Amino acid sequence: MRKINNAWIIDDDKILSYVLQRMMGSVDFCDNVEIFQNGKEAINHLSAIQQNPESLPDVILLDLNMPIMDGWQFLDEFEKIKLDKKVTLYIVSSSIDIQDHNKAKDYKTVSDFLIKPIGKKQIEQMIHSYNQ
Template identity: 85%
Template sequence: MRKINNAWIIDDDKILTYVLQRIMGSVDSFDKIEIFQNGKEAINHLSVVKKDPDSLPDLIILDINMPVMDGWQFLDEFEKIHLDKKITLYIVSSSIDIQDHNKAKKYKTVSDFLIKPIGKKQIEQMVASYQH
């Protein structure tokens, strides 16, 4: 199975991030998993590590409904940052609104939009489709 050096979970739901971290650990394909409570935390960290490809995430799991900076605002900022590394990004949200799904398609950095809750099967599919 493929290895993902660094994965980021950007979501304010502490129970979900705990469960996702456990599932990702059980898949045994992730060396490091970092958790951010909102998009602002993640953007701030990204601006610190952007010059070091080893510190950048290979995979981002992003919620869209968060306080401080939501997923859409994160994506707007994320797409402005020039990175020398391709990062695979999945939106994982409880939103079933077709407008959210259509909006996600407008971002070139978004690989897919998955509906919560996600389980081991979806994580395994993310790993299987990951290309560095």
């Protein structure tokens, strides 16, 4: 089984980010979790480390509604960056708007759209999907 080394949570909700990080730890999801408060912080960090595959995230959990740079803007920028590593990206949002779900399908980098709140079962499913 492939191990997830680095996971990123990009979400402005500090409580949700903390809970997600704790759940990930409880199911041995990955070795390292980094949290970013908005898409701009994450893109800036990604741009700085893009030449170092070991530092790149294996999995990103992305919220859509954030200040400064929202999830859609992050995705637009993310898809422009050439990475030497496949990154599995999940949208994790409270949006139940069918337009958001359909729009997510337009991004080749999005693996799935999960509705908040997510639980251990979804985290375990991410591990299983990552290893297929």
